[in-house]
Amino acid sequence: MGKRFISACLALLALTASAHAREFARPETFTLRNGLQVVVITDRRAPVVTHMVWYRVGAADEPRGYSGIAHFFEHLMFKGTRQIAPGEFSRTVARNGGEDNAFTNWDYTAYYERIARDRLELVMRMEADRMRNLRFSDETFNSERDVIVEERRQRVDNSPGAVLGERMRAMLWPHHPYGTPVIGWLHEIQSLDRERALAFYETWYAPNNAILVVAGDVDAAELRPLAERYYGRLRPTQNLPARTWTRDPPNVGPMRVTHSDQKVRQPSFSRLYRAISYGTDTGRQAHALDVAIEILGGSETSRLYRALVEEQRIAVSAGASSSTSGLGGGSVSVWATPVEGVTLEQVEAAADAVIAAYLRDGPTEPELTRAKNSLSANAVYTRDSQESLANMYGASLAQGESIDDVVNWPRDIEAVTRDEVMTMARDTLDIDASVTGWLLPEEGR
Amino acid sequence: MGKRFISACLALLALTASAHAREFARPETFTLRNGLQVVVITDRRAPVVTHMVWYRVGAADEPRGYSGIAHFFEHLMFKGTRQIAPGEFSRTVARNGGEDNAFTNWDYTAYYERIARDRLELVMRMEADRMRNLRFSDETFNSERDVIVEERRQRVDNSPGAVLGERMRAMLWPHHPYGTPVIGWLHEIQSLDRERALAFYETWYAPNNAILVVAGDVDAAELRPLAERYYGRLRPTQNLPARTWTRDPPNVGPMRVTHSDQKVRQPSFSRLYRAISYGTDTGRQAHALDVAIEILGGSETSRLYRALVEEQRIAVSAGASSSTSGLGGGSVSVWATPVEGVTLEQVEAAADAVIAAYLRDGPTEPELTRAKNSLSANAVYTRDSQESLANMYGASLAQGESIDDVVNWPRDIEAVTRDEVMTMARDTLDIDASVTGWLLPEEGR
Numbered sequence: 001m002g003k004r005f006i007s008a009c010l011a012l013l014a015l016t017a018s019a020h021a022r023e024f025a026r027p028e029t030f031t032l033r034n035g036l037q038v039v040v041i042t043d044r045r046a047p048v049v050t051h052m053v054w055y056r057v058g059a060a061d062e063p064r065g066y067s068g069i070a071h072f073f074e075h076l077m078f079k080g081t082r083q084i085a086p087g088e089f090s091r092t093v094a095r096n097g098g099e100d101n102a103f104t105n106w107d108y109t110a111y112y113e114r115i116a117r118d119r120l121e122l123v124m125r126m127e128a129d130r131m132r133n134l135r136f137s138d139e140t141f142n143s144e145r146d147v148i149v150e151e152r153r154q155r156v157d158n159s160p161g162a163v164l165g166e167r168m169r170a171m172l173w174p175h176h177p178y179g180t181p182v183i184g185w186l187h188e189i190q191s192l193d194r195e196r197a198l199a200f201y202e203t204w205y206a207p208n209n210a211i212l213v214v215a216g217d218v219d220a221a222e223l224r225p226l227a228e229r230y231y232g233r234l235r236p237t238q239n240l241p242a243r244t245w246t247r248d249p250p251n252v253g254p255m256r257v258t259h260s261d262q263k264v265r266q267p268s269f270s271r272l273y274r275a276i277s278y279g280t281d282t283g284r285q286a287h288a289l290d291v292a293i294e295i296l297g298g299s300e301t302s303r304l305y306r307a308l309v310e311e312q313r314i315a316v317s318a319g320a321s322s323s324t325s326g327l328g329g330g331s332v333s334v335w336a337t338p339v340e341g342v343t344l345e346q347v348e349a350a351a352d353a354v355i356a357a358y359l360r361d362g363p364t365e366p367e368l369t370r371a372k373n374s375l376s377a378n379a380v381y382t383r384d385s386q387e388s389l390a391n392m393y394g395a396s397l398a399q400g401e402s403i404d405d406v407v408n409w410p411r412d413i414e415a416v417t418r419d420e421v422m423t424m425a426r427d428t429l430d431i432d433a434s435v436t437g438w439l440l441p442e443e444g445r
Numbered sequence: 446m447g448k449r450f451i452s453a454c455l456a457l458l459a460l461t462a463s464a465h466a467r468e469f470a471r472p473e474t475f476t477l478r479n480g481l482q483v484v485v486i487t488d489r490r491a492p493v494v495t496h497m498v499w500y501r502v503g504a505a506d507e508p509r510g511y512s513g514i515a516h517f518f519e520h521l522m523f524k525g526t527r528q529i530a531p532g533e534f535s536r537t538v539a540r541n542g543g544e545d546n547a548f549t550n551w552d553y554t555a556y557y558e559r560i561a562r563d564r565l566e567l568v569m570r571m572e573a574d575r576m577r578n579l580r581f582s583d584e585t586f587n588s589e590r591d592v593i594v595e596e597r598r599q600r601v602d603n604s605p606g607a608v609l610g611e612r613m614r615a616m617l618w619p620h621h622p623y624g625t626p627v628i629g630w631l632h633e634i635q636s637l638d639r640e641r642a643l644a645f646y647e648t649w650y651a652p653n654n655a656i657l658v659v660a661g662d663v664d665a666a667e668l669r670p671l672a673e674r675y676y677g678r679l680r681p682t683q684n685l686p687a688r689t690w691t692r693d694p695p696n697v698g699p700m701r702v703t704h705s706d707q708k709v710r711q712p713s714f715s716r717l718y719r720a721i722s723y724g725t726d727t728g729r730q731a732h733a734l735d736v737a738i739e740i741l742g743g744s745e746t747s748r749l750y751r752a753l754v755e756e757q758r759i760a761v762s763a764g765a766s767s768s769t770s771g772l773g774g775g776s777v778s779v780w781a782t783p784v785e786g787v788t789l790e791q792v793e794a795a796a797d798a799v800i801a802a803y804l805r806d807g808p809t810e811p812e813l814t815r816a817k818n819s820l821s822a823n824a825v826y827t828r829d830s831q832e833s834l835a836n837m838y839g840a841s842l843a844q845g846e847s848i849d850d851v852v853n854w855p856r857d858i859e860a861v862t863r864d865e866v867m868t869m870a871r872d873t874l875d876i877d878a879s880v881t882g883w884l885l886p887e888e889g890r
Contacts (some may be wrong), residue, residue: 022522167700174619179619249611252611
């Protein structure tokens with residue numbers, strides 16, 4: 001499972017940042033007596049269901065010094081219970097024509113199965129079982145740790161861009177847990193132990209800290225008895241800890257970091273800005289920011305792309321994106337990859353000129369309309385995908401939003417004004433709240 | 446007390462980094478049954494004593510999110526016990542012709558009295574009393590919190606150089622607790638509460654986590670019965686926590702931060718490098734590093750000063766210093782303040798050229814000799830000051846060194862070879878393990 005987590009996270013981030021539909025049907029929801037929230041998104045187009053359990057726990061909840069524990073469970077949750085032998089979970093799903101997956105973020109950990117409607121009860125039984133009854137030996141734990149260390153080596157440590165990105169985040173969030181990578185720092189993964197992992201599991205993996213999202217050929221009246229049968233008997237965690245995270249001190253000024261590695265073929269410039277998020281904003285701020293950044297760099301018609309790639313022809317790619325789904329705050333990234341013969345200094349200066357002009361003049365009406373339409377178009381795509389809808393509701397609820405927030409999202413995007421866009425762009429694209437990263441080949445130093 | 450802590454820390458850092466004597470007399474030492482280590486440095490020149498208690502707890506031991514607790518006790522320890530009314534501690538010392546002080550570091554917290562020999566028993570009684578029996582109300586706690594918030598505002602938040610320095614440390618130690626300021630982040634000081642502070646006190650303020658250092662007109666035979674009487678009855682902390690700190694991920698490349706503020710009158714360049722310390726090195730590495738940095742920038746005859754201030758006349762000051770006393774690691778700083786009309790870019794480039802030449806050619810024999818003599822001269826000063834000697838032994842023991850390490854320090858400095866100096870200079874002055882800070886007036890942006 002672990003191998004898939006980074007691409008799953010990226011897909012999900014992109015999705016929750018920008019993709020809600022112009023009108024979302026309101027899902028049915030109910031809560032079991034043990035605290036499990038259930039969301040049902042009926043979709044009768046095909047006799048299939050997407051079954052997801054979202055835990056309100058992620059990398060940001062790890063005890064300091066034990067990074068990687070949250071992601072570790074992406075692996076451990078497939079190691080069996082008294083009912084299910086190690087590895088049997090995924091084999092059973094596959095044997096029944098389904099597929100499964102899992103992913104971890106700073107805010108949540110989610111487990112996913114897509115399967116024929118008549119096998120829903122099977123995956124509910126197995127998923128409920130492993131919510132409270134996971135069993136794994138020291139041996140299993142240690143061998144899985146080696147797998148994760150190898151995963152980190154491949155995905156991060158062998159990727160200069162990923163190494164740079166990790167450090168940029170650590171600088172952007174110097175004290176907040178978002179500065180720690182989801183997969184964990186290598187030396188901390190290596191020293192994780194079964195006992196600490198079990199304590200984490202027993203605290204956080206509980207019905208009163210989870211959201212069950214079922215999308216597909218089922219409605220709440222059909223689902224409720226099944227949910228009661230399999231999840232209803234599970235014991236909640238008493239005194240569930242509050243998700244109180246350390247906050248960062250105020251920004252002091254622009255930060256920079258350069259990473260050089262012989263594996264780099266293509267130098268690149270990137271920048272992260274601190275931003276609000278749907279979890280931390282008030283009113284329509286995150287909506288306005290999503291629109292603002294879509295205009296700046298969300299597509300090939302955006303300001304950055306047109307200026308750097310098409311007009312000045314100094315970059316092979318350039319863009320910006322907002323990451324606004326976080327429970328504890330968000331970020332905006334801006335990037336450009338220069339064409340041969342152009343320096344990072346030049347593309348950075350060009351990007352800064354585009355940003356300065358944007359902050360001075362604001363968006364045009366056509367840009368505003370196009371950006372809103374583009375976000376809505378992504379939303380339409382989301383609405384049409386059972387899995388994406390389930391993802392969207394699960395992630396949004398796990399990240400502090402309500403069903404109303406999600407349902408109203410398309411309307412709120414539509415309502416964003418030019419003034420709101422300019423305010424959020426100016427508040428966010430503040431060099432004093434930024435980290436700039438340069439990625440260079442070793443010989444470029 | 447709090448007001449004095451920063452200057453005391455700075456003095457102490459300078460001291461422990463570089464000042465040990467060519468030969469130190471070996472102090473007497475013994476340990477009480479409850480775990481209190483006692484060090485006696487006899488000095489009969491005058492009928493006075495310096496009485497210090499060093500706790501092996503500091504800002505690095507604070508629970509994440511509660512920065513400032515360790516320093517808070519610098520204030521609270523003067524708030525009284527059942528025996529001593531609030532404020533009475535210092536008044537009693539003063540009334541008896543003595544003086545007292547306290548200071549906090551990442552590694553330790555220390556309490557100090559200097560008083561006539563015949564009042565030693567008085568301060569021992571009072572100091573032992575507050576090791577275990579501190580009492581303070583919510584009201585006292587909250588009012589002291591306001592005092593500390595104001596202290597922080599004055600010392601840090603109103604000082605652009607201090608604000609920049611805090612952030613540079615946070616970048617240099619992204620995950621290690623040394624990245625958190627000793628005084629605490631403002632928003633965390635503001636949310637500290639009495640209950641959490643008491644738990645910290647009850648855990649760490651204990652005879653088995655303390656070192657009593659008494660210097661002056663007394664020897665071990667005279668001191669032991671007093672130590673037994675006052676400290677010997679104190680209850681040790683069972684299961685004293687290990688001082689295990691989170692470690693940092695590997696360096697990825699040069700980091701930079703710029704802080705601009707209208708209060709800045711004089712722009713300046715500074716850089717921090719990660720370094721080993723006496724607490725983390727093996728053999729004579731920290732000694733060699735101290736010698737290396739003394740040559741680079743320790744005085745007005747150093748390479749940086751001569752090149753930038755005297756020869757090129759581009760800087761009003763320039764230098765380097767090593768901070769090698771930490772239990773968990775050290776750092777080296779390099780700085781320069783340009784003369785009017787010279788940019789930070791120019792002084793930084795000039796400093797980098799000096800460093801490059803130094804790493805290429807290494808020190809000359811006269812430089813090596815002069816640096817060792819200079820460190821030894823500081824040590825002679827230390828040896829001649831009762832208070833400095835007590836500081837040196839207390840800090841060194843609290844930071845993981847042994848009495849032997851301290852006694853042998855002058856001999857070890859003498860033994861440092863040119864090769865060792867060059868190895869440590871090259872290992873440490875690595876731009877990939879550095880943070881560069883620029884301090885600029887607001888209009889300079």
